[in-house]
Amino acid sequence: MSRFGKTKNDNISMSKLEQELGTSELRYKYLCNMILTSIHSSILIINKGLNVIYANKNFLDKSKQAEDETISKKIDQVFPPVILSYTLLPQRIKEVFESGRSYGGQQMTYRAPGLPSRVYYYSLVPLKDSLDRVDSVMLLMDDITEQVRLGEEVRRAERHLASVVESASDIVVSMKPDGAISTWNSAAERISGFAIRDALGKYLSDFCQEDQKNKMESTIKALNSGRKVSQVELNMISKGKNKILLFWIFSHMVDDEGKIMGIVGIGRDLTERRELEAQLIQSAKLASVGVLAGGIAHELRNPLCISSSAAQILLESPYDKKLQKECSEKIYSGIKRASHIIENLLRFARPSGGCLDPIKINDVINETITLIAEQIKLQRIKIEKRLSGNLPYIEGNGNLLKQVFLNMILNAANSMENGGTLTIITELFNNKLVGITFSDTGCGIPEENLDKIFDPFFTTMPVGKGTGLGLSISYSIIKQHNGAIYVKSTVGKGSEFIIQLPAIK
Template sequence: MVMSDTEKFFEQIISHLPISILVFDSSLKVVFVNENFLEKTRLKLDAVMGRGPEAIFPPVLLKYSRLPGLLKKVVQEGKGIPGQEMVYRAPGIPYRVYYYSLNPLKGIKGMDNVMLLMEDITEQTRLREEVRKTERHLASVVESANDIVVSLDSYGTITTWNTAGEKITGFSALEVIGRHITTLCTPRDAEEMRQVLQSAAQPGKVEHLEVEITTKGGTKIAVAWGFSSMRSEAGTLVGLVGIGRDLTETKQLQAQLIHSAKLASLGVLAGGIAHELRNPLGISSAAAQIFMERPDDPQLLKECAQKIHTGINRASEIIEGLLKFARPSTRYNEPTDINKILEETLTLIGKQLSTQQITVHTDLSPSLPLINADGKLLKQVFLNIIVNAYNAMPRGGLLWIKTEVEKGGRPWFLVVTFRDNGAGIPKEHIDKIFDPFFTTMPLGKGTGLGLAICYGIVKEHGGEIRVASNEGEGSTFTVLLPITK
């Protein structure tokens, strides 16, 4: 039969479609095959036309796909079979994966035909398997992590929760999935976390914060969080991912280091404190001696008793101040008067400074606002800086201490400046002085922890600590603490 131009035109289209097409007649012999199938299988036209599936496809594929039986079923029932996968492997040909379907066709003069459509999905299958491997690998990494790894929807609701999250908080995935992540925080931290999540949802933003969360057992633990957004290929926000690190051990170690630094500072304070105690005790002792020698003078007895009482109270105040400084303390922020903290610090070390002929000039702003801070920790910061100045001026010198408010940006900062005219810091040491265990003191004279602890405490308060120095001219330490409205 001679084909018309239209038939030839459509045959060319079908022959060049990017899928393989075979048409079988009712006896399951091939009556049409397109170029794509011949290219993929490397078969000649005469090796396919008029042949059955057993002569075209490898036996393993026929057994696996049950293709002959399916072809017969379509011929008999006249119903198509939806897509399925088959793997085609022939000698000398790399294996291919096909997605195929069988569809009934009405042939010439009512003869039944079956069209086999085969789409090569080898590359898609390979990519899909690569994605699965990557997903399994990432899931394994997340589950083996020591930190909490959590994913959130765009509203902050928890959608996944890893094993570390269960171990650290005591909450299983079933107990937290569907809850808003702020429900794990203490009430005072929940609003701050909401603001951080809102900021982290912006493209390219990574936000960090430290909050207290309440475990299933009711214990409060500090967790350092980092949040960033997850986006689709189109750049649309699909959620957020958060990583939370349990700071329990870090906080305990930090507290131990701070306490060790306090005890180290006591060595510097000891001489001054001994002198401070000697004065009130000496006055009390002298008054008691007079009391015993002249017991018949009521007015003198009253004066002696008053001096003894005053001396004992002064000694008690000195000892109490020393104990408050030396004993371990937990972090507790409250409205704090920085000028008062500085005055208490100078009371502790003032005598030692004067003994070494160091004169202190203070310029404390009377209009300083209170800031939300831990006064005990800031006292440790100020003492460490003053002790550094003390060590830098072994033959005496001047120490200026100033407080003021810096209003140049947001937030405003409360600024505390310590300036001395001591030995100064060599240029090569400036970048190292806040490193743990770095010290220029002789062996056994310093731990190298003082300024490192200062740096950590100030950073925990959201502030900064800066240093400027010229060797032989002195140093200036500046502590900036944020003022929260």
Template sequence: MSENPIKNSFQIQYEMLLNAIPSSVLMVDRKLQILSVNENFLIKSQRSKDTTVGRPLADVFPLVILQSTNIEESIRNVFHSGIAVKGQKMTYRAPGVPLRIYYYSILPIQSDQIILIMEDVTEQFRLSEEVRRVERHLASVVESASDIVLSTDIDGRILTWNSAAEKLSGLPTQDVYGRYFFDFCDANQKQMVEQIFQRMKTSNAAHTTEFNLLTPSNSGTILISWVFSPMKDDYSKTVGTVVVGRDLAERRKLELQLRQSQKLTALGVMAGGIAHEIRNPLAICSSAAQFLQENQISDDFQKECAKKIQTNIQKASAIIENLLRFARSSLDTEMIEVDLISVLKETIDLVTNQAKVQKIKIHLSLQRNSIVVSGVPGLLQQVFMNIFLNAINAMPTGGVLSVTVNTVEDRVIVRVIDTGVGIPAGELDKIFDPFHTSSPVGQGTGLGLSICYSIIRQHLGSIQAESRLGQGAAIIVTLPLL
């Protein structure tokens, strides 16, 4: 029977409240004896009220905890100083129960007591451990990658820079942190890179490109293939850019070898036409020289013979020079201003012999006499050489090879049209694949058009084919005008 029903009702409510909260609450006196505990503590420690209340702390907590946390000393200090201790960590394993982790606080209260509040943070702790583990894993993925992986803020200032980036550029992270990424690009590509970062602010799509990265340690540059992707936060707001880059040196080396071997194949195809074309001037020179050896020839005839010899030596030499220019190793891959019309004319000169042998007429139709593009002359010549030779091969019994050049807005479009066998509809989308060939085994490598495709892409252009079986084919090359 209670003296004060209102006070009693409060007490009951508080007791309910105390028992309902998921934390353990203990009241301890100056002698370190437990005065009261809530339900949660009894459940977690698997103890009864009788074996807990009125007992010293040392009887209730395992010795190992008392020693490792030094909690008794902490409580004495709180009694002494009156200053609370908050947020200490304690790991506790009751018999038969998995390890639990607690944060505890020791709060001084009136009447010479303290409250020990223990909060079970095992789950939170486990989650943050998991987050840390995932973070560590992701970090090591980025660090172990042989590709450059870097992140920037929304304006392109570098925030992270992985080991591959350090290794390839020779620049340690501390030298690049906070600096604009485009400061590490070739001077003439800076503006283009800056624009990509501008685009990333509003774009959802990745942007792929190739440009040089400065390597200040050896005052050079390396060509890298880059992918820029916008980095979004949880609310899909763009907060930065992720940039991944791959060193193209190795790939370029392989491409070079491939182009070179393909070129030799093309030279083999041209050999017949070239033999014919060189033997003509040789035969003329040979006969004219024999005339000169004869006695009693007139001065005029002598002069005529000498002139014929000279002209035809020049003719043969021009054929050889064209051939050499085509065959020489295209180690020079620097993009320069190129007159596309000159490239086309030179290439047509090279295949004229072969075309003549196969009774093929070549028509070149031009809008202008000079069209300047940015490119590698040797590579562009290889592209058109391949296309022309394919067209010539498609017309074994003669025909017409038309080359038309038109400029539309900022592009130049070269159409190479033959009147040959054409390409079956099903093969049209395969012709740019490596090793696709319609030639009999041993006669075509199937690499010609795939090399054209990679060269034209490198020149930021496009290449496509149109054809109907039996009605000839058209290869259309589009390049940006300078």
């Protein structure tokens, strides 16, 4: 638009100039010449016969033509035929003469001999006399080579960025400041099943799991009101109605003045990672089932042995009613005990579902202790429980937490080769965290190992004894529960593991 404006102004000043020239005022002629010479556009003035009657310095320089090769020459002698047939310049000039209206906004590529080709933006402006008749037509050519080159570069960078975004395996979605979706990459289409046309103009919360819509909305709102980055795990519901676990990183786009232009969200599909994690947890669990098996076998054989002996005594004493009753009771309680042990182990070995329920942490600890009581007794380890009576519920998966606690107890037992005491404490911190402390009187952990114990495969146990996965898996389970795990240890005195889990308000 501004270009048109400029052209119009030129038009006015030119016709004025012409009037002034007509009155032969040399001062104006001089001024006019000076303007035309120093202007950064190429200017040609063409008469009705399509002869060039004026060419400014800029044109002559750019076209590498002398003045006498240009002035008084026909337009088709000044421009190469290729350009003329491409731009239809003579015809356009004629049209301007006839209509008296400007013609503009076209591009022309012009290559002067021996020079690299340049791109011009040209327009044709009618120059009118005092009777408003078109006297001549001015061809105004702005060199836009550099702009075109920059434009191409920008487009190339844009294409490059777009292909990066498109080929990303993560969801990349950009939103207007209010959260309305403005771009949706192919990973988003693939993962969610929703095509770009289904997503544009909608809100990310529209695609979220019902009970997480609010959290998504508040996350976007917080970004919009100035928060820089936020990371959050929120699930999407795909077009096929499947739940997709996504880890989101949001940040906002700002303009040069720092005003928020929009929001970008990158969502990573955690489904596969979660599956692998679950598999790892399950295999580690089976490994600890292996550790338990020795103790379990012994534990099972006692009630089995009692039941079997009692049954035989029953057969051997047909007349002693009192003994018969006693035998029946022993058989019954022995079988009950054996099936309880098996039940406990099977419940533990079963793969855990992903869902979190309100649970009582003390119950989980007691069940874990039942599972391992025999093993612990054999190692001459005393368990001292100091469980707080009024703990709030926590949100968790009992089976997964059992795995963590079992791991804590087994580790403590391993550190107390010659027996000792394991103290298990539960308590409430600040009314919002439930703390579970396992403190043993074992060998302790050397300081140089303290920062490695949560690493996968780190173990000080002999090959084949420990997998080195116990603590790293405990760590990831506690993380999944939004909790934390700490360790304090003194070599020769013992270790203390503190687990903190958020209480349900």
